[in-house]
Amino acid sequence: MDATAANLLLEHHRRHARDLPWRMTPRDPYRTWLSEVMLQQTTVATVTPRFLRFVERWPTVEALAAAPDEDILGEWAGLGYYARARNLIACARAVAERGAFPTTEVELRKLPGLGAYTAAAVAAIAFGEDAAAIDTNVERVAARVFAIADRKAAGEAAKGWFPAGHHGEFAEALMDLGSNICRPKAPNCQVCPIAAHCRARALGCPEAFPAAKVKKDRPHRYGIAWWVRPGNEVWLVRRPVKGLLGGMAALPGPVWSEQRPAVNPLAIHRHGFTHFTLDLMVVPCAEPPAGEGWWQSVSDLGSAGLPTLYRRAIEAALHAEREPRLAA
Template sequence: MRDAIQSDLSTDLLDWYDRNARVMPWRVGPGDRAAGVMPDPYRVWLSEVMLQQTTVAAVRDYFTRFTTRWSTVQALAAAPDDQVMGEWAGLGYYARARNLLKCARVVADDYGGAFPDTYDALLKLPGIGPYTAAAIAAIAFDRPETVLDGNVERVMARLHDIHEPLPGSKPVLKNKAAALTPNTRPGDYAQAVMDLGATICTPKSPACGICPLRDPCQARAAGTQTDLPRKTPKKPKPTRYGHVYIAQREDGALLLERRPDKGLLGGMLGWPGSDWSDTPVNTPPFSADWQELAGEVRHTFTHFHLILRIWTAPLPAGLHPHRLIVLDKHAFRPSDLPTVMRKAHDLWRNR
């Protein structure tokens, strides 16, 4: 009886998806999928990496640019690091971009350009964790893997009226999601339940009246749907401070640095600067009459807020400080900078 109920839930959700699936550039819709069109694993992988901790709206244009410029995993694998990091700028969480290149090169070199088609094999690739491995296996290869993102967690918590707070409730929520994952059309089902969470079972003001799972939803029956999922309160984010130094030569060339591969903004171009701490040391990259700009840059990372003071000075002709980059003005693109560094550029440019 229980299996029959679960089968009915999955069928109801797939029927809803067939009518309401979101159109996205990386998705093979249910109609095309039924006609035998298979998703491109490269596009599924790329979209899933981009979507980690980022919204669909923010990812669309990035995905289109990436796939226009590098239409296959082999093309991406052969791309220079600087070009890929430049295209990624603004998406944040830059370790994803570094792992993106590592993964593309492993797939191109070790797998002949074909992504492995099982969860366990996908999990061995750089930058692919349990969620991403499950999503690729399900969506690209129709494997009955359990996909658990924030949308699915919310749907499961409400469907089963689970009040244990996240992240501690993740194992329970995954078990509930696994019980509903069908062997038939698991790729479409994975996308269906994520779409349901994104468009109907939303964090605030869920549209319960038009939800395909409204009748069996236990939280709706109990009137607790807007309270779920519960989350363990987060600790307040600390604030760190820093200095940034922007120097320009008379011909327009700019002084930049390449950040270390490990750590925040790893491998990205940026302005020379101090450490980020409670009491950063103001140590410009060369001796000059550095002038502080009015205003400051504020930016929030996952674990802390950052406030930067901006200093500027002319860059003398012929000066090339050790380990820094003097970039011709025609080779400089503000869009290649990560968001926090682009904010500093905009403040300097509009001074």
């Protein structure tokens, strides 16, 4: 692929780039890093208001590093993939300790939680290094432009397409193109600035690239969440730091298992995780189980920092209390 398509895309991006709160001039490494962590497997529409809340509350990486874990995890609640939040905390503290973000991809990779993509994105966007940031949007665009079925091979091919001196800008141009025009379904080829250079479009089947992933059946598990509510409060606990939803606020309960427990739940919330699905059974309990926890006002559950699983389970339980039937 010659430089013509890259130049056309850059020119289009300069005219039509999305106005996003982390795209400051000059670029702030803290905002660049924070946005890239938040955007992993999460949409721009979901991230934008949460990003603004984060930077208003913690405007610098030093402020974030000094914040209690519980406050950060609570602010993260609802964004999902909670290992990102724990890595965010560890990375902020490592950066604060060293005094600043490293400026190269190689050094950024040494920070907690920074994989190949995030390190390259921060190095290219915030520091101007020629580092190729390859995410799923970039892989999809490259797969279609080069007519390469394999997603990873397309990502490798894309690395040679980034114009020298413009890696950060080109990465954002590819991301915007993949998000707004070269979408997974129904790509809008009619308005694509590089349609004339796209081999998949020339073949008449852009949606065939990259090849669809084979979906695997996810195992199913069951969990119990004890519902201790003697009035207008509910008993909450904090999950163990290590493991799924680590450090997040939750309803108390035993370890989840593959066997359905013999209980009579007030409500059931079915939830899908990346690798399994879960039926969380909310079961009334007269007294709080042993261990640390706190009483949370039902009218103030929004401030508890509950992840989506437990927020939805509580909503189902409250609905079931109002209705004489099981809420599922």
